[in-house]
Amino acid sequence: MSMLISRLPAATTPLAWWRFARAYPSATLGLVLMLAVVLVALVGPLIFPGDPWDMAGPPMLWPGDDPGYPLGTDFMGRDLATGLAAGARVSLLIGLVSTALAATLGITVGAIGGYFGGRVDAALMRVTEVFQTVPKFVLAVVLVAIFKPSVTTVVVAIGVVSWPATARLVRAEFLSLRSREFVLAARTVGMSHARLILTQILPNALPPVIAMATLTVATAIQTEASLAFLGLGDPNVMSWGTIIGGGREQVADAWYICGLPGLAIVVTVLAFNLIGDGINDALNPHLRQRRH
Amino acid sequence: MRHPALAFLRQRLLQVIPVVLGIALMNFVILQLAPGDVVDVLAGEAGAASPETMAQLRASFGLDQPVWLQLVRYLGQLATLDLGFSYRQNMPVLDLILSRLPATLLLMALAMGIALALGVALGVLSAVRVHRWPDRLVSLVTLVAYAVPTFWLGLMAIVLLSARLGWLPSGGMVDISAGHTGLAWAADVARHAVLPACTLATFYLAVYTRLVRTAMLELDGADFIRTARAKGAGEVRVTVVHALRNALLPLVTMAGYQLASLLSGAVLVESVFSWPGLGRLAFESVLARDFNLLLGILLLSSVMVTVVNIFVDLLYAAIDPRVSVTVKGATT
Numbered sequence: 001m002s003m004l005i006s007r008l009p010a011a012t013t014p015l016a017w018w019r020f021a022r023a024y025p026s027a028t029l030g031l032v033l034m035l036a037v038v039l040v041a042l043v044g045p046l047i048f049p050g051d052p053w054d055m056a057g058p059p060m061l062w063p064g065d066d067p068g069y070p071l072g073t074d075f076m077g078r079d080l081a082t083g084l085a086a087g088a089r090v091s092l093l094i095g096l097v098s099t100a101l102a103a104t105l106g107i108t109v110g111a112i113g114g115y116f117g118g119r120v121d122a123a124l125m126r127v128t129e130v131f132q133t134v135p136k137f138v139l140a141v142v143l144v145a146i147f148k149p150s151v152t153t154v155v156v157a158i159g160v161v162s163w164p165a166t167a168r169l170v171r172a173e174f175l176s177l178r179s180r181e182f183v184l185a186a187r188t189v190g191m192s193h194a195r196l197i198l199t200q201i202l203p204n205a206l207p208p209v210i211a212m213a214t215l216t217v218a219t220a221i222q223t224e225a226s227l228a229f230l231g232l233g234d235p236n237v238m239s240w241g242t243i244i245g246g247g248r249e250q251v252a253d254a255w256y257i258c259g260l261p262g263l264a265i266v267v268t269v270l271a272f273n274l275i276g277d278g279i280n281d282a283l284n285p286h287l288r289q290r291r292h
Numbered sequence: 293m294r295h296p297a298l299a300f301l302r303q304r305l306l307q308v309i310p311v312v313l314g315i316a317l318m319n320f321v322i323l324q325l326a327p328g329d330v331v332d333v334l335a336g337e338a339g340a341a342s343p344e345t346m347a348q349l350r351a352s353f354g355l356d357q358p359v360w361l362q363l364v365r366y367l368g369q370l371a372t373l374d375l376g377f378s379y380r381q382n383m384p385v386l387d388l389i390l391s392r393l394p395a396t397l398l399l400m401a402l403a404m405g406i407a408l409a410l411g412v413a414l415g416v417l418s419a420v421r422v423h424r425w426p427d428r429l430v431s432l433v434t435l436v437a438y439a440v441p442t443f444w445l446g447l448m449a450i451v452l453l454s455a456r457l458g459w460l461p462s463g464g465m466v467d468i469s470a471g472h473t474g475l476a477w478a479a480d481v482a483r484h485a486v487l488p489a490c491t492l493a494t495f496y497l498a499v500y501t502r503l504v505r506t507a508m509l510e511l512d513g514a515d516f517i518r519t520a521r522a523k524g525a526g527e528v529r530v531t532v533v534h535a536l537r538n539a540l541l542p543l544v545t546m547a548g549y550q551l552a553s554l555l556s557g558a559v560l561v562e563s564v565f566s567w568p569g570l571g572r573l574a575f576e577s578v579l580a581r582d583f584n585l586l587l588g589i590l591l592l593s594s595v596m597v598t599v600v601n602i603f604v605d606l607l608y609a610a611i612d613p614r615v616s617v618t619v620k621g622a623t624t
Contacts, residue, residue, distance in 0.1 A: 146583055
């Protein structure tokens with residue numbers, strides 16, 4: 001991690017970028033793909049303006065049939081390019097916010113459990129176990145269905161089902177860090193529990209958490225798409241999963257309606273997976289060497 | 293009767309009780325927090341139950357009583373396996389779920405079998421040819437398999453293999469109009485199962501391939517492997533008998549604990565392929581806003597996960613003595 005980070009800002013010249021790309025080829029591919037998706041999310045709606053729900057042209061136009069609709073239209077005549085650009089924003093937003101929620105929950109539970117240990121830890125671990133036992137997607141479906149589909153409920157539902165892995169990771173890090181000398185030294189100085197947790201242990205526990213959070217974003221984006229596919233997306237928001245869910249009845253005749261947003265999901269998820277793996281690799285250089 | 297396996301089982305069951313209670317509590321909290329009162333949620337939104345039934349339900353739930361008493365009642369009902377009634381499907385929730393369970397179990401078992409068999413094969417291939425083209429190809433495939441959404445893969449498989457090529461049926465579990473019996477029926481189910489099982493297996497296939505590859509590579513420098521080579525064992529024997537057997541250990545653990553996630557995947561795959569299992573039932577209950585049924589599915593599938601986890605632990609404990617001997621031999 002420190003290697004990866006310390007090299008990133010240094011990589012301002014083309015040559016330095018080339019070296020970085022040679023050292024971390026898959027992470028570089030991930031970064032490039034992610035930049036592409038972010039670019040689509042930022043600029044796309046400017047190039048393809050308008051409401052993605054509006055009937056923009058003749059229905060069932062194949063990609064390339066009409067230059068006015070480069071990616072075609074769906075069975076309601078909605079422009080797919082507009083929909084895909086809008087979907088990029090939704091996917092990134094929901095993926096990042098729900099991961100932030102999951103990370104906050106996971107870090108809080110894991111830090112408290114790992115730091116204090118004993119009964120508090122045992123109780124928190126039981127709660128974690130419950131959430132790990134329940135089929136995650138089924139729980140997300142139940143939450144969104146009962147509390148009415150909206151961006152907020154989708155974000156909360158994904159956050160609620162995604163935190164246990166982070167909690168376990170943070171707990172393990174805290175368990176191994178809490179009796180280290182620098183922590184004992186800080187405790188001798190008379191630091192409060194909160195300060196010890198926040199300023200001494202947490203910063204040292206964070207690198208693997210960041211790697212896991214990157215992978216969590218990928219899962220969150222997939223979960224959001226799956227929910228929207230089942231009709232559990234925000235009814236006012238055009239997401240990639242919504243487009244696929246809408247096009248599934250015509251999938252045999254017009255596979256591109258489902259195909260294109262699916263490819264967008266694959267690229268986005270792949271980007272986050274590659275970056276997450278790259279961070280993990282950089283964190284365990286000795287594992288890296290052994291593989292080579 | 294102090295058989296070690298029984299003692300282990302008892303200890304595990306004691307550990308599981310708080311988890312099952314926790315799951316029930318979670319269901320109760322969701323019911324309490326839901327918009328409208330519990331009976332609104334249970335009866336389904338669009339007034340599937342008559343006003344009289346609603347009033348009767350309100351009385352039976354004791355909504356005028358304190359929350360803790362409601363909780364006790366709720367837990368009492370669950371303890372007697374009373375999951376309530378689905379007014380949409382006009383059937384007790386438990387009966388509905390049990391009638392759909394076999395299809396889901398079949399799908400999950402098939403998917404798990406495919407993922408394990410192919411995952412082990414690809415993982416070994418990858419490890420044996422490490423950093424050469426078969427390994428790179430396998431790595432690329434697993435990378436993409438990780439990123440592909442299950443439901444989308446299913447749709448694309450339908451387009452290609454069912455709509456275009458016409459090789460396989462696109463949905464359902466049997467061709468009802470054909471009226472098959474006996475072996476023909478089983479063959480028909482198998483034909484219908486190919487696409488959903490393979491779709492569900494893809495992600496786990498990627499997971500197991502990676503796991504086996506890493507485990508095999510980590511064992512590569514182990515002393516017992518070198519000893520096996522030194523005593524003249526062939527490369528195939530070293531790979532399959534010595535390395536693979538040890539590489540399978542993390543696989544057993546992983547596969548056991550992925551059951552919950554497999555169930556989640558089944559929801560999506562079943563709704564794509566109209567496979568008449570629990571997942572399809574969950575999808576139908578979402579469409580019909582039949583929340584009581586949905587909560588019943590959540591509860592029962594979670595309990596099922598805990599039960600199967602106990603069996604996986606038992607299995608692991610059963611092979612553990614032999615296992616720990618070989619592992620010790622590997623490290624010392």
